[in-house]
Structure formats: C-alpha cells, structure tokens
Amino acid sequence: MDTRILNRKPIGHLGPSAVSSSGSEFKDIIGGGESMRDVLDNVKVVGASDISVLILGESGTGKELIAQCIHRISPRNKKPFVAVNCAALPANLIESELFGHEKGAFTGATDKRTGKFEQGNEGTVFLDEIGELPVELQVKLLRVLQEKEVEPIGGRKRKVNVRIIAATSRNLEEEVSMHRFRLDLFYRLNVFPIKLPPLRERKEDIVALANHFVTIYARKENKAITGVADHVIQLMLNYHWPGNIRELENLMARSVLLTNGPIINSLKLPGQSQVVSTVRQGRIKSMIENERDHILSALERCNWKIYGQDGAADLLELNPSTLNSKMKKLGIEKKYSKNGSN
Structure with a gap:
C-alpha cells in the first residue's frame, strides 16, 4: 500500500522567500503555498x-x-x-x-x-x-x-x-x-x-497540516503512527473543509485515537455514517456524491438549520430555495434543528 510518510523533523513550513534568515517569526505557521x-x-x-x-x-x-x-x-x-x-x-x-x-x-x-x-x-x-x-x-x-x-x-x-x-x-x-x-x-x-x-483554497498545504497534527497527537497518545495512506489524503483533498484548519486538527486528533496500526488508513468525514476507505471501495467518488457530502457536512455543522444567519444556506452562500432544490435532487431529507426550527 502506498503511503505518505510523516516527517518526524520540524516541518518546513515556508519557502526561503517568505521567511527571514532565522524563520523564527513564523515558527507556528504550517504550509508554504x-x-x-x-x-x-x-x-x-x-x-x-x-x-x-x-x-x-x-x-x-x-x-x-x-x-x-x-x-x-x-x-x-x-x-x-x-x-x-x-x-x-x-x-x-x-x-x-x-x-x-x-x-x-x-x-x-x-x-x-x-x-x-x-x-x-x-x-x-x-x-x-x-x-x-x-x-x-x-x-x-x-x-x-x-x-x-x-x-x-x-x-x-x-x-x-x-x-x-x-x-x-x-x-x-x-x-x-x-x-x-x-x-x-x-x-x-x-x-x-x-x-x-479558507483551507479549501490552500489545498497545497493540507498534507503538511495533516502531518503536523498527526505528529502532535500521535505523541500525545503515545502511538507509533508513521504515515497517512494516499487514499486518505485524497479524501482530504476532495473535502470542502467548512471548519477550516480547526476542523482538520480535530479530525486528525480523532483519527489518531481510532488508529491501531502504524498507518492512518481510514477517515470519517462529517455527513458520512461510516468510516470511508477509497481502497476498499475501489473507486473515486463522483461529483454528485461529493456535492451531497458537502451539503450534508454544512447541514450537520449548522445543526440542520437552513434559513437565516448561520444557517446552511448562508454557510454555503446559496439561496435557501436553491439549497432546498439541491437537497431534494440529492435525496437529502430535512431534519429539524435542536431548537425546533429549520
């Protein structure tokens, strides 16, 4: 199985054109896109x-x-x-x-x-x-x-x-x-x-960020996790990341906790009922499947609230009627938010 091996050294987060000679000013910034x-x-x-x-x-x-x-x-x-x-x-x-x-x-x-x-x-x-x-x-x-x-x-x-x-x-x-x-x-x-x-516009940094967080949480959990499978990385690159870097960090922390072997080989993304492994599926998701997952992720993030400020339509930058139409087309049934509104 092909894997992306984690870099156990401090991750080089910026190219030489973006840092001073020491680079210490930007020591907490990961990614060189x-x-x-x-x-x-x-x-x-x-x-x-x-x-x-x-x-x-x-x-x-x-x-x-x-x-x-x-x-x-x-x-x-x-x-x-x-x-x-x-x-x-x-x-x-x-x-x-x-x-x-x-x-x-x-x-x-x-x-x-x-x-x-x-x-x-x-x-x-x-x-x-x-x-x-x-x-x-x-x-x-x-x-x-x-x-x-x-x-x-x-x-x-x-x-x-x-x-x-x-x-x-x-x-x-x-x-x-x-x-x-x-x-x-x-x-x-x-x-x-x-x-x-947003993270979806800096996908070139997702691998470095994921490696960074896996390294941190593997050490915290005292686990010898040495890599992330390529198909898991591909899932991350295809995901929309509505919660940005904070969501990625939380996902990597959970993945480290759930991983028993040396490789993170599966990933549970919001809106999916089970852990997904592209290798087991033997195929890449279609655009329709990705759109459905993206909308489900936004709905879950907004507690299934569709309308108004902080609703899924607002988060997705869609007219609520357009979102309702897409949900119907993709077979997504409405749920009520915890406060009883949608």
Whole structure:
C-alpha cells in the first residue's frame, strides 16, 4: 500500500522567500503555498509598523496565529500580547473585561479589576471576532484608538499605549450597512486588512497540516503512527473543509485515537455514517456524491438549520430555495434543528 510518510523533523513550513534568515517569526505557521506566502509577505510589511490591522477570514483559519506573528516581529514584541475573544464574553461582562472597573462600581464589584487594554499597555491587544462587540462599547473602543485612553467603570480616564489588531469572520461592511457596526470604527480598524484564505483554497498545504497534527497527537497518545495512506489524503483533498484548519486538527486528533496500526488508513468525514476507505471501495467518488457530502457536512455543522444567519444556506452562500432544490435532487431529507426550527 502506498503511503505518505510523516516527517518526524520540524516541518518546513515556508519557502526561503517568505521567511527571514532565522524563520523564527513564523515558527507556528504550517504550509508554504502561494496564498499563505502572500499573507506572510503582508505580515512582514505591517509588523514593523504600529498601525492597526484587521484580519479577515472564516472561523478556524488561524487568525490569532497571524496576530501573534505580527506582534512577534513588531517593536512591541517584548511587551504583552493580550488576546480577547469578543464572541466568548457575556454581554454584561465585556465592558469590565476590556476597560476594567473600580471596587464598588456596581453590584458584585468587590475588587478593582484591570481591563485588557491596561494589561496590554505598551504591547498588543488582539480583539478576536470584533464584529460581536456591542454597538454601545464600540464608542469606547474608538476612544482607545483615537485618544489612547480608557475609562474603567466607575473610574477616571487613563492613558494607554496599545497596538490593536482585530479579527472577524463577519463582513464588517455589511454590518455597517445594517447599523450593527460603526462606520468610523470600521475605518479606524481597517487601516491594513489581511485576508486569510479558507483551507479549501490552500489545498497545497493540507498534507503538511495533516502531518503536523498527526505528529502532535500521535505523541500525545503515545502511538507509533508513521504515515497517512494516499487514499486518505485524497479524501482530504476532495473535502470542502467548512471548519477550516480547526476542523482538520480535530479530525486528525480523532483519527489518531481510532488508529491501531502504524498507518492512518481510514477517515470519517462529517455527513458520512461510516468510516470511508477509497481502497476498499475501489473507486473515486463522483461529483454528485461529493456535492451531497458537502451539503450534508454544512447541514450537520449548522445543526440542520437552513434559513437565516448561520444557517446552511448562508454557510454555503446559496439561496435557501436553491439549497432546498439541491437537497431534494440529492435525496437529502430535512431534519429539524435542536431548537425546533429549520
């Protein structure tokens, strides 16, 4: 059986044209395809400056890693890198988390809290999923960008010196048109945009990424896995990867756990009821089968929600009626999402 043998040495993730002589700035970036070389060329350009950066890309494409790279090659690299996921914070805690509060400023404020901007003073503050920040707090963020000051809840304004790198998986221009994001803040953040390609557009990096994650999880599980079968790699190259690199990592972690021999010889992709082995099937999937699997994967990812924001139609960039037509044609029966809607 032909296999792709895993490289047990540190994976060479960039070509010489894309890294400095040491390459240490990009040590966490895997893949040397053209699209990522373009991204890292932009990182090198903006890293030496102090302007705001807006990193755009789908969920799971590695936006925080790129932010870390920018910080690492910036003049602020000896100072803190503070990351905040705006989507993960409850709405009633975001202001306190970002700007801090004084003791007794509100019920439950038994101690003084230093906000993320003060924690990151003289360094970099990375605001992930900035599109989730409530409109009323966008004004305070604008003050940080314009006036270089923060105002803790119940406290006085304080000067801070931070570089802001923001990231989002949303279309902020569309959010502005819907009055969910301030236009002036968008202009302040969008000084130097960097767009990360989805994994389906950088297939030349899938093998290196898969090898990297298999090596990591094989070591964690204390397994002597030495390779990935070619037919498994072909399945990965044909897959759409709606969850991008994060989905690939999770899939490799699961595959390592399920593999008992030295080779990963099978793969379970979302939307498939059983582990698939192209060698056993003796054929390559048809385009119709691939389309069906792709739609099933999106439906599973969206909990079978079809309509509205974060629905499968939105994820697939299809009109809902077009998606329903394709589902009918491909024999995909509707299921109801857990919340009872579809």
